[in-house]
Amino acid sequence: MILLQTNDVMRRFGADVLFHNIDLQIQDHGRTALVGRNGAGKTTLLKMIAGITQPDEGTISKVKDLTIGYLAQDQGLDSQNNIWAELDLVFAPLHKMEKEIYQLEDQLGDLDSDSDQYQQVLNKYDRLQDEYKKQGGFEYESRMRGILHGFGFGEEYYDTPVDALSGGQKTKLALAKILLQEPNLLILDEPTNHLDMNVLAWLEDYLKSYRGALLVVSHDRYFLDHVVKDVYDLDNRTLTHYTGNYTQFVAYKQERLKAEWKHYDQQQKKIAKLEDFVNRNIVRASTTKRAQARRKQLEKMDRLERPETDDRSIHFQFHSDKDSGTEVLDVENAKVGYDEQVLAGPLSFTVRKPQRIGIIGPNGIGKSTLLKSLLHQIPLVSGTVKFGANLEIGYYDQEQQQLHPEKTVLDEVWDDHPEVPEKDIRSLLGSFLFVGDDVYKPVHDLSGGEKARLELTKLSFKPINFLILDEPTNHLDIDSREVLENAINEFTGTVLFVSHDRYFINQVATDVLDMHKDGITYYEGNYDDFLAEQTKRQSSIPSDNTNKQATPSTGKQSYQQSKEQQKARRKLQRQVDKLEQEMSELEDQQTQLQEKMSQPEIATDIGKLTDLQKDLDATKDKAEEVELAWTEAAEKLEEFDQQN
Structure with a gap:
């Protein structure tokens, strides 16, 4: 069931169009992401959907x-209440019911149990008790404790x-309060800001099982990969829908653009060929009719628009003038904090060239x-x-305190390198999307994302062989x-960074x-490796005695036993092979459907596109079922081989 839909929505700012032709559907129990570049209008669209503002058209x-x-x-929440009292406001209707229930209990105590009035009050009391239970009256406090925890x-x-x-x-408290309210449609704009990894993991699990629908904007x-099941991409002032999580969306978008460019290039070649024939033959008596026919063909042709995407992006690289030594950093028994107040420690670790080490941990740990x-x-x-020898250190400060608020963007970089011509400084700034009059903006007027880009600009200009980065992805789209x-990844030096961005x-x-x-x-490896190793370390390891007891004695198997085992294994192998074949066929079907959907004559036909999307969704669902069955079968085969 569709809970909400937008139809041909537009937003203007003066004479400029921020976005137009916006068609979006939120399904019951849907898990939908809205993605797009900073400034594309995501928050503006969310406010319209939430009913805070109205579309221009x-x-x-x-x-x-x-x-x-x-x-x-x-x-955030602004309130004079304490935390418990503030969240308890969500359950005001339940407290009203509680009061009525107590009043009815008092009435029942004063009435004769054989009277008609007693029976009437008792019936009302029972109905109210049932409604109170139905609305969660006996569990709201445990829900509050669970969400607060x-x-x-x-x-x-x-x-x-x-x-x-x-x-x-x-x-965080504002988000907790909204979750307790359990609206049919939950709209969240960057909900993961200020959340550490443990809270993020908890929130992902909570939202997966949330009873209502979810529409989220997040960087x-x-x-997004763990929560959403479909993505709307706000790009080039309009909206395109994709099925799948974020990683699948990226792949599908690339495929769509590739197909659109292919069809566009094919048509352009055809047009050029027809135009060339017309130009060469229109004045020749013997070929005039054929040239006129080609001209009519050109006039009737439904010309494809050049595929466009808002692909403006920063582009840069870090560089060094010399190599550092292998030993970059040694930290021994360090305790960190302020004014003798220890936040964490003792900390001991080493950094070696060319490691890229991510530091993780809860907020406030230091x-x-x-x-x-x-x-x-x-x-x-x-x-x-x-520190080791020959180090050129570059530091990125998440608070951007290394920037001077009163300087312009241009001076912030140029003052550090006065010997460099202005045109070269402006060219560098342009690669970080500071173009035209942007370079004359004072730093204090920049957004968080612009300040982040400016700090990266400065870093890319100086020679560095050891990068130290503090939350470098904050504010970046x-x-x-x-x-x-x-x-x-292309940097040949060493990197030590703090981040809560698990994808990054x-x-x-x-290393982590x-x-x-x-x-x-x-921990060796990336974040997923850290999770896997952490799970492994937390799981109980059986003792040597347990292993000996659990391992059956091995001896020569009888011919019949061996024959039966081979038969059982062949059966499992056939099942795995069959499911692999099905997976391959379903992947091919998905590719064919996506290619069909990208064809110009279908892309403009909403009816055909909707039918194909339904077929694609069904094929993906089937592919997920087959993949799950294949995983189970492959695991059984692996267990069989280990046991035999």
Whole structure:
């Protein structure tokens, strides 16, 4: 069932069109992402869908009695209540029922149990009790505790005034309150800001089982991969729908653009050929009729528009003038904090060329403080830090305190390199999307994303062989994050970075350091490797005696036993092979359907496109079922081989 849909929605800013022809559908229980570059209009569209603003053109229709919960970006709660009392406001209707139930109980105590009035009050009491139970009256407190715990608010926080919380905590509390309200449609704009990895993992699991529908804007690609099932891409002032999570969307978009360019190029070649024939033959008596026929063919041709995408993106690379030594950094028994107050430690670890090490850990543990202590911006409480030889260090500060608020964008870079011609500085700034009059903007007027790009501009200009980065993906849109990932992966030096962006860590990290209050734990690999190893370490390992008891004695098998085992294995192998073949065929079907959908005559036919989309969705569902069956069969085959 469709809960909400937009029809041909448009938003103008003066004479400029921000977006147009916006057609979007939210299905019951849907898990939908809205993606697009910074400034494309995602938040503007969300506000229209939430009913906060109205479109300039088009309509937004909703099912009757649809409840919508909207969390704006970095929206916090302002309240004089403590945390528990503030969230308890969500259940005001239940408290009203509780009061009525108590009043009815008092009435029943005063009435004769044989009277008609007693029976009437009792019936009302029973109905109210049933409704109270149906609306969760006996479990709302446990729900509150569960959600508060999920967001990192233990019982010691319950009496804390909301106004005493940090901005990030207020945002988490606002999200907790909306989740408790359980609207039919939950609209979240960048909900993962201020959340550490443990809370993110909890939120992903919670949203997967959420009873309503979800529409989310997020730059957190790992979050999108784990939560959403379809994606709307706001690109080039219009909207395109894709089925699947974020990674699948990226692949499908590339396929679609590739197909569109192929059809466009084919048509352009055909047009050029026809025009050339007309130009060469229109004046020749013997070929005039054929040339006129070609001209009519050209006039009747439905010409494809040149495929367009808003692909403006930063492009840069880090460089060094010399190689560092193998030993880049040694940290021994370091304790970090402020004014003798220890946040974490003792911390001991090494960094070697050309590792790319990601530091993870809960918010407030002191990750940024550690980086600043390494750079001697904040003194260590105790311990030692030893840097290697020939280091050229580049530091990215998530708070952008290295930027000068009163300088212009141009001067911020040029003042560090006065010997470089202005045109070269402006060319560099242009590669970071600072063009035209943008270079004269004062730093204090820049957005968070612009400041992030400016700091990366400065880093790319100086020679570096050891990069130290503090939350480098904050404020960057997804395209810019991918460019940064490529720049780091192509960098021949060493990288030490703090990040809560799990997708980013997966793309660039060779090693992970998990920082906690009492120390730091090393893991080889990226974030997924860290999760796998953590699970492995937490699982119980059987003792040698247990292994001996669990392992049957091996001896010569009888011919009959061997024959039966071979027969059983062949059966399992045939099942695996059959499912692999089905998976391959279903993949081919999906490719054929996607190619059909990209054909110009179908792409403009909503009816045919809808039918094909249904076929594609059904094929994908079938492919998922077959893949699951194949996984189970392959595991059985592997277990069989291990046991025999």
